Amino acid sequence: MTSFGHVLKDIRAARGMSQAKLALALDSTQRHLSFLETGRSLPTASFLARICRTLDLNIAQRVNIYDASGLANPYAQRDIRSEEIHAALDMIEVRVLKNWPFPALVLDPDWNVLRSNSAFDQIFGGLMPQGNAPPNLLEVMMSEMFQGLVQNWDEAAGILFYRLQRAAAHSPRIAQVLRTAQSQGRFTGMEHHLGELGEVPIFLPIRLALPNGPVMELSSLLGKLASCQDALIEGLEIELMVPLTEASEQSMRGLAGPK
Structure with missing residues (x-):
């Protein structure tokens, strides 16, 4: 064959x-x-x-x-370090992330943060590891430190688990982080909580209490550019964080500062 x-x-x-x-x-x-x-x-x-x-x-x-x-391939296979990919990421940052008033990111399939806007950096920058390598959002979210900030972890764990389960099918690194988190009991309360909910509401927020800061109820919009014709860029995910309450919006705008 x-x-x-x-x-x-x-x-x-x-x-x-x-x-x-x-x-x-x-x-x-x-x-x-x-x-x-x-x-x-x-x-x-x-x-x-x-x-x-x-x-x-x-x-x-x-x-x-x-x-x-064996036919001519019209789809170029570009390197993540190429000038074309760098320019594409810059365009997404300038045209999308900078125009979103709340935290926003570009994630690769392993959840490495390739681009972020100033709102994310000002609100969540202190939670991210520092260094030359792109920070990995998943490793931060699966840490004890982050879990301690989420007031409704058993609710949030269900949201994160199913999203990670889908992503793990295409990313060995996410699959490994998910297995480690499961072995550490990060999701043990998820099934029990879902069983107690009865009717599941339209939105299940992540209720996040920043250190010495306000409590914010968040969700995310996840998107891609519909006209993308590059496999690397198509594999990226644009994550736009969304405050689910008026109080959360005011808190996020205050923490992010003027645009």
């Missing part, structure tokens, strides 16, 4: 699709797909584009399947 055949079969299996079902979606035949998966045929550029469009492959998957096909 060719490399392309392996990749195509893996994508098809991950979608729970038979050869016949995928062939129908691609307006092709099961025989053609069988030949592609066994290496008896190679895809044309137009058919490969049709696979990407029909299966709605993300950029990383498109890079992978184009590389496996």
Whole structure:
């Protein structure tokens, strides 16, 4: 079986699709797909584009399947240290983070903080480790220090656990941090608390009490740029923190200072 055949079969299996079902979606035949998966045929550029469009492959998957096909790959594989990626991060910082009045971050798939705005630095900078390497938000949030600041940890643990569980499927580092946190009992009260809730409210805030500061109820907006065509940038997450109460908003604006 060719490399392309392996990749195509893996994508098809991950979608729970038979050869016949995928062939129908691609307006092709099961025989053609069988030949592609066994290496008896190679895809044309137009058919490969049709696979990407029909299966709605993300950029990383498109890079992978184009590389496996042997065809010219239109998706550049850039290095995180390249000038182009640096410029893209600068654009996100200037156009998005600096225009958000509350704390905001750009995180890589391992939750390393690649960019932050002044509101985040002023409110949470003291909680982040110092050094040349980008601070890791997850390691901070899983620490005893951070847990001690969260007044409703059992509530917040449920929010964090399911988000981390999804991220851990694509990041060995997050998977390891999650396993360590579980072994340390960070999530032991989560199931019991959820069982006591009855009807779950629309928002479950993180109720955070900063040292010698106010109590703030927070959530986050998570986003990506819809027109992104780079696998590295597509893998980043823009996190915009949101105060859930008027008092929390006033506290955050006061701590962040003037824009």
